[in-house]
Amino acid sequence: MEHFRSVLNIVTQQTNLGYGLIALVTAGGERIFSTAVFRCPCSDWSFAYGCVFLMVPALALLVLGYLLNQKTWRLMTGMCLQKAKLCVWRKFLARWWVFVQISTTALVAPCSWVAVALLHGDLFECAVTGFNFTFLQNHLCGGVMSRELCRQQLYQFPCRARLSIKDLPQTDVDNVLANARAESQIIGWVLIASLLLCNLILACVTRCRSPISFHQLRFWQMYSQQQSSLLESLSAEHAKKLANRNLKSFFDGTPPEDIVTPSRKDWRKISSFYRYHKDYYSTMHQYVVHTHDPNHPDEPDHAERMSLASVKSGGPNLVLQFFVNQKATIGYSFMAILTIGGERIFCMVSFQCPCNRQQNFAYGLTFLLGPAAVLLVLGLFLSPQMWRLYTGCCLNPAKLCPRGNGLNCLRVFLNIFSGACVAPIMWLCVALLNGTFYECAVSGLDDNVVVDLFCHNKTIHCREELAQVPCERSKLSVNERMELLLMLRAQSQILGWCIIITAAVVGLIGTCWKNCRSKVSYLQLTFSKRYVEKEKEQFDVFAVEYASKLAVRNLCSFFENKDPEPFPFPNHKSWEEISALYTFSRSEQYYSTLQRYVERGDRDFSPEKRSVLEYGIEMA
Numbered sequence: 229m230e231h232f233r234s235v236l237n238i239v240t241q242q243t244n245l246g247y248g249l250i251a252l253v254t255a256g257g258e259r260i261f262s263t264a265v266f267r268c269p270c271s272d273w274s275f276a277y278g279c280v281f282l283m284v285p286a287l288a289l290l291v292l293g294y295l296l297n298q299k300t301w302r303l304m305t306g307m308c309l310q311k312a313k314l315c316v317w318r319k320f321l322a323r324w325w326v327f328v329q330i331s332t333t334a335l336v337a338p339c340s341w342v343a344v345a346l347l348h349g350d351l352f353e354c355a356v357t358g359f360n361f362t363f364l365q366n367h368l369c370g371g372v373m374s375r376e377l378c379r380q381q382l383y384q385f386p387c388r389a390r391l392s393i394k395d396l397p398q399t400d401v402d403n404v405l406a407n408a409r410a411e412s413q414i415i416g417w418v419l420i421a422s423l424l425l426c427n428l429i430l431a432c433v434t435r436c437r438s439p440i441s442f443h444q445l446r447f448w449q450m451y452s453q454q455q456s457s458l459l460e461s462l463s464a465e466h467a468k469k470l471a472n473r474n475l476k477s478f479f480d481g482t483p484p485e486d487i488v489t490p491s492r493k494d495w496r497k498i499s500s501f502y503r504y505h506k507d508y509y510s511t512m513h514q515y516v517v518h519t520h521d522p523n524h525p526d527e528p529d530h531a532e533r534m535s536l537a538s539v540k541s542g543g544p545n546l547v548l549q550f551f552v553n554q555k556a557t558i559g560y561s562f563m564a565i566l567t568i569g570g571e572r573i574f575c576m577v578s579f580q581c582p583c584n585r586q587q588n589f590a591y592g593l594t595f596l597l598g599p600a601a602v603l604l605v606l607g608l609f610l611s612p613q614m615w616r617l618y619t620g621c622c623l624n625p626a627k628l629c630p631r632g633n634g635l636n637c638l639r640v641f642l643n644i645f646s647g648a649c650v651a652p653i654m655w656l657c658v659a660l661l662n663g664t665f666y667e668c669a670v671s672g673l674d675d676n677v678v679v680d681l682f683c684h685n686k687t688i689h690c691r692e693e694l695a696q697v698p699c700e701r702s703k704l705s706v707n708e709r710m711e712l713l714l715m716l717r718a719q720s721q722i723l724g725w726c727i728i729i730t731a732a733v734v735g736l737i738g739t740c741w742k743n744c745r746s747k748v749s750y751l752q753l754t755f756s757k758r759y760v761e762k763e764k765e766q767f768d769v770f771a772v773e774y775a776s777k778l779a780v781r782n783l784c785s786f787f788e789n790k791d792p793e794p795f796p797f798p799n800h801k802s803w804e805e806i807s808a809l810y811t812f813s814r815s816e817q818y819y820s821t822l823q824r825y826v827e828r829g830d831r832d833f834s835p836e837k838r839s840v841l842e843y844g845i846e847m848a
Contacts, residue, residue: 250336254336255340255341259344261281262345262350267717270354270386271383272358273722274355275358275359277355277721280726282342282352285725286341289341291729293333293338294334297330299326299330299501302501303323303501304744305743306747308741332427343416343423350386352411356411371403371407381396387710388401464758467759469487471765473826474826478802478826481798497515498511499511499751500749563651564654579665581671581698584672585695588668589669591672592668593665595668596660596665597656603655604648606651607648607649611647613640613644640809653731657724661720662720666723667698667720670716671697682694690704805825807821809821
C-alpha cells in the first residue's frame with residue numbers, strides 16, 4: 229500500500245504524468261469499447277452509427293472532465309449572484325481565461341478517445357463508407373475498375389468478414405478499406421499534432437506573462453499544492469470538532485462551547501482565484517496578513533487576482549484527488565460495475581426471446597424497463613433523505629414544505645429523484661449498448677412504418693420473418709438476417725449513447741445551476757459538505773453511546789427497584805427540530821439544523837415530560 233501511495237504522489241506532483249495517465253486510461257477504454265461493443269451495421273445507419281461512437285463518448289468524457297475538475301465549481305459557485313461583477317469587462321475576461329484553462333484539462337480525455345479511434349480506423353471506416361455523398365464515394369472507389377458496383381456496395385465493405393460482397397474482388401475491397409484507414413490515421417496524427425501545438429502555445433503565453441521568475445514559480449506551485457492538501461485535512465479536523473461540539477450540546481442538553489469558525493465573508497475572500505501580487509502566494513496568504521495587520525495596503529482588484537487563475541493547470545491532480553477522496557465517485561463506479569455484471573448475467577441466464585410477433589415486443593420491453601423500474605423503487609427506498617423528509621408527514625404535513633418554501637421543496641424532491649435515477653439509467657444504457665433486449669422488442673412491432681423501414685430493399689419474406697431474426701430459426705438468408713441484426717443493434721446502441729450524453733449534459737447543467745445560485749463561496753460550500761458528512765458519522769457514535777447509557781440506567785432502575793438517576797436527554801421537540809431538512813439563510817452562519825438548534829438563543833433545556841409512546845411510536 230505504501231508503494232502505491234508513493235507512485236500516486238509522484239503522479240499527483242507531475243502534471244505531465246497525470247495527463248499521460250488520463251490519456252492511457254481513455255485509450256484503453258476506447259479499445260475495449262471498440263472490440264466488445266462496436267459492430268458496424270453496414271447499412272444506411274453506418275454513417276450515424278460511426279459518428280455516434282466517434283463523437284458521443286468524447287462529448288461524455290468532456291462533460292465528465294468539467295464535472296470532475298474542482299476549478300469548474302470554484303469558478304461557477306455563486307457566480308449567478310454576482311451579476312454586477314460579471315458586467316465589468318476585465319472581470320469577464322479574467323473568468324473567460326480561467327474557463328479556457330479548465331477546458332484544456334477537460335479536453336485531454338475526449339481528444340485521446342478521438343485520436344485513438346482515428347488511429348485504429350474502424351469507426352472512421354464505418355462512418356465514411358456509409359456516407360451517401362457522391363464525391364466521397366467516387367474518391368474511395370477511384371482505384372476500382374467497377375466503380376458503380378463499388379459505390380452500390382460500399383456500405384457493406386466493413387462487414388466483409390460477415391457478409392458476402394458480390395462481383396467485386398477481395399483485393400479491391402481491401403484496397404478501399406486500406407485507403408479509408410490511412411486517411412483516418414492521417415487525421416488522427418494531425419489532431420494529435422494540433423493539440424500538442426496549441427498546448428505548447430498556451431503554456432508559452434502563460435509562462436511569458438508570468439510576473440515572477442522560474443524558481444519562484446516552482447516554489448509557488450509547491451506552496452499551492454501543500455496549502456490545498458493541508459486545507460483538506462484541517463477542514464476535516466475542524467468539521468469533526470464542530471460536529472462533536474454540536475452533538476454533545478444536543479445530547480447533554482447544555483449550552484454549546486465557543487468554537488471560532490470563519491464567517492461567510494472570510495470564506496468568500498479566500499475562495500477566489502489568485503494572481504501573484506507582491507509577497508502573497510495565495511488568497512489565503514493575503515487574507516491572514518491583511519486580517520492581522522491592518523496597516524497593509526488594500527487588496528488588489530478581484531480581476532487582477534483572477535487573471536492568472538493558478539500557477540499550473542492542476543487538472544490531473546484534481547482528478548486524481550477526486551477519485552482518491554470522493555466516496556460518491558467510488559460508489560457510482562461500483563454501481564456501474566454491478567449493473568454491467570447484473571445485465572450480462574440476466575441476459576445469459578434468464579433472457580430467451582420468444583421470437584414470435586405476439587410476444588416479442590412485450591417480452592423485450594419488460595426486460596429492458598422492468599429492472600430499471602425495480603432499481604428506481606429500490607433507489608427511493610434506500611434514500612435516507614427521502615425518509616428524513618417523509619417520516620411523520622401524515623401527522624404533520626407542514627414537514628414536507630417547511631416555512632412554505634415551495635421552490636425549496638421541489639428542489640429537495642428533484643434531488644431525491646435524481647439520486648434514485650442513477651441505477652436505472654445505468655441499466656438502460658448497458659442494456660441498450662448490448663442490444664439484445666432491444667432487438668427482441670423491436671422485431672415484434674407490427675407497425676407498417678417500422679416494418680417498411682427495416683425491410684427496405686429486402687426480399688418479400690422479410691416482413692414475415694422479422695420476428696424470427698433474433699433467433700436462428702429465421703428462413704431468411706444469412707446475409708439478410710445479419711444485416712437486420714446489425715441494424716437493430718446499431719439503433720439500440722445509438723439510443724444508448726444518446727441517453728448517456730443526455731444524462732451527462734443534464735447532470736452538468738443541473739450542477740452548474742445549483743452551484744451558480746449558491747449563496748456561499750466554493751470553499752465554504754466544500755467545508756459545509758464535509759461538516760455534514762462528519763456530523764452523520766459522529767451522530768451514529770454519539771447515538772450508540774447515549775442509547776447504551778440510557779438503557780443501562782433504565783435496566784438498573786428496573787432490576788434494583790430504585791428511582792432512576794437524572795439523565796439529561798433531548799425532548800421530543802428537539803428531535804423534531806434537528807430532523808428537519810436544512811434550508812440555508814443569508815442571515816445565519818449554520819451548516820445544519822443541529823447547529824442552528826444548539827446555537828439558538830431561546831433553546832429549551834427542559835427534559836422530555838411525555839412518554840414516547842404517547843406520540844404513537846411503538847417500540848419493539
